[in-house]
Amino acid sequence: MLTNSRRTFIGALVGSATLAGCGVFDSEPEPPPAPDAFQPLLDEALALAASYDRVIVAQPALAARLTPLAEDHRAHAADLARLIGAAAGSAAPSVSAPSGGADTTATLRKAEQAAQKTAVAACKAAPADRAMLAGSIAACRATHAEALR
Amino acid sequence: MTEQLAAALAAEEAALYAYGVIGVHLTAADEVSRARAADLEHRARRDDLVDRIDRLRASAAPAPAAYQLPFEVTDRDTALKLAVHVEDGVAQAWRALLPVTEGDERVDALSHLTDSAVRATRWRRIADVTPLTMAYPGRPG
Numbered sequence: 001m002l003t004n005s006r007r008t009f010i011g012a013l014v015g016s017a018t019l020a021g022c023g024v025f026d027s028e029p030e031p032p033p034a035p036d037a038f039q040p041l042l043d044e045a046l047a048l049a050a051s052y053d054r055v056i057v058a059q060p061a062l063a064a065r066l067t068p069l070a071e072d073h074r075a076h077a078a079d080l081a082r083l084i085g086a087a088a089g090s091a092a093p094s095v096s097a098p099s100g101g102a103d104t105t106a107t108l109r110k111a112e113q114a115a116q117k118t119a120v121a122a123c124k125a126a127p128a129d130r131a132m133l134a135g136s137i138a139a140c141r142a143t144h145a146e147a148l149r
Numbered sequence: 150m151t152e153q154l155a156a157a158l159a160a161e162e163a164a165l166y167a168y169g170v171i172g173v174h175l176t177a178a179d180e181v182s183r184a185r186a187a188d189l190e191h192r193a194r195r196d197d198l199v200d201r202i203d204r205l206r207a208s209a210a211p212a213p214a215a216y217q218l219p220f221e222v223t224d225r226d227t228a229l230k231l232a233v234h235v236e237d238g239v240a241q242a243w244r245a246l247l248p249v250t251e252g253d254e255r256v257d258a259l260s261h262l263t264d265s266a267v268r269a270t271r272w273r274r275i276a277d278v279t280p281l282t283m284a285y286p287g288r289p290g
Contacts, residue, residue: 068280075284116263123247124256131247135259136285139240139266143282146270 036084038130041122041137044115045077051111055103062105069144076137083133109148116141150249153242154202157261160235160242161195166216167235174228180275184232187268191239194261229276236269237286244287262287 052070056063119138126134168188175181222231243265246258266286273281 069282072282072284120256120259123259124252128248131255132244132287135244135247135262136287138259139244139263139286140282140284142263143266143270143286146267147274147281 042080049073157242240265240287
């Protein structure tokens with residue numbers, strides 16, 4: 001049976017060991033993984049694809065016209081996810097696409113134009129080896145806005 | 150970068166030559182005016198490129214090579230097909246400038262890539278060619 005003083009001593013040992021453990025981690029804090037600079041491009045690609053899907057469900061007559069545009073976004077999402085190392089579709093889109101059941105070709109067009117701006121900024125800031133990917137995505141979003149006219 | 154600028158110049162020269170041929174085969178007023186606007190835009194870019202290459206003193210601006218059309222243009226359909234073809238080619242040339250430029254120069258190249266991609270989309274719509282868009286404008290192949 002342990003005496004009170006021994007209990008205290010053991011408790012202190014455990015406590016100091018815990019503190020020491022904490023100290024080790026404190027001195028080398030696990031940095032939260034910084035989001036990739038292209039994460040917004042991926043989020044937007046997924047959100048846009050989903051928006052197109054909603055419009056197609058609501059207005060099946062537009063399917064032939066809109067499906068290829070949605071496929072472009074899915075191609076972007078797959079390539080961006082491969083580049084970033086995220087699983088396509090796993091990231092919750094942080095960018096709100098026009099939602100709330102009011103998606104129309106007009107709101108899609110606005111979303112494309114906003115997403116184009118994101119891609120232009122990403123292209124401008126990107127290292128050389130990523131510039132063509134972001135640039136083509138920006139240009140593609142502009143052609144979508146044109147195709148929706 | 151000079152190599153990419155020279156390629157962009159060659160693409161713009163090719164576009165100018167092509168639009169000369171295209172204009173002959175279009176009759177609808179809106180199509181003619183679109184072709185004319187495109188011609189002016191490519192001419193302005195060509196002139197800018199000649200200046201830039203000149204400023205770099207890299208080499209004398211290459212004399213425009215005799216441009217060979219990729220296929221025979223005999224009517225409206227083939228004229229519109231050529232318009233799409235040259236805009237795709239110009240888009241490829243400007244895209245190649247993205248990794249060798251920075252800041253405003255890169256934004257400028259992207260703007261030209263985008264203009265050509267959008268123009269190609271318009272020509273496809275006029276020609277009833279689908280799909281109107283591609284996932285990666287300017288990517289060769």
